[in-house]
Amino acid sequence: MRILYAEDNLQIRTITTERLIKDGFSVDSTKDGEQAMDYLNSTHYDLVILDIMMPKMNGLEVLSWLRKAEKDTPVIMLTAKDSIQDKIYGLDLGADDYVIKPFSYDELLARIKAILRRSFKPIQNSLQVGDLSLNRTTNEVMRQGQSIHLSKKEYSMLEYLMMHAGEVVSRESLERISTNFDYEGYSNVIDVYMRFLRRKIDDPFQTKLIHTVRGFGYVIKVE
Incomplete structure (x- = not known):
């Protein structure tokens, strides 16, 4: 399974990416929204993890572009914002889940597995x-x-x-x-x-x- 992980905090991005790879995922990691869009334009992903607070383009802008482009790739929003309004806005834009920072890696992994089970589509072997x-x-x-x-x-x-x-x-x-x-x-x-x-x-x-x-x-x- 291939994951795109967009997070501007280098330490969080590095640690989380290493753990995801160790758990068997293929991961492309990037530091801002523009780079995330470049990846999404060139490669298919089974799941996208987007931090909201990123430079150049924030995670909500990337999510909005993704859905307007009629791409149905599952998306987990990752953010320090924890108000009900922020969650509703992200979900209304088409996010599949919403994880609050600081987060437990085990919780994130469980959310990833749950979404991938729901969205699994057979691929050409x-x-x-x-x-x-x-x-x-x-x-x-x-x-x-x-x-x-x-x-x-x-x-x-x-x-x-x-x-x-x-x-x-x-x-x-x-x-x-x-x-x-x-x-x-x-x-x-x-x-x-x-x-x-x-x-x-x-x-x-x-x-x-x-x-x-x-x-x-x-x-x-x-x-």
């Missing part, structure tokens, strides 16, 4: 492009019957490309799904990992699947 397959349950990647070992970053990039097979995926989108926004040092990381990925996915085989669209990004398809 296997992705296929030509003779390349990716099993999202076992994380196994195979081509022409050969198993291909990928690093976590390579796997994330390939999965996203295959989810959007035939569509041009921008470098920015790949940066967002493979790199946490807290890391600001990636200037050519996507180019480097794309070379790694091609060596494993394309170089040993006659038919090439990953193609560069100059000035835009990459596309995976059978030509």
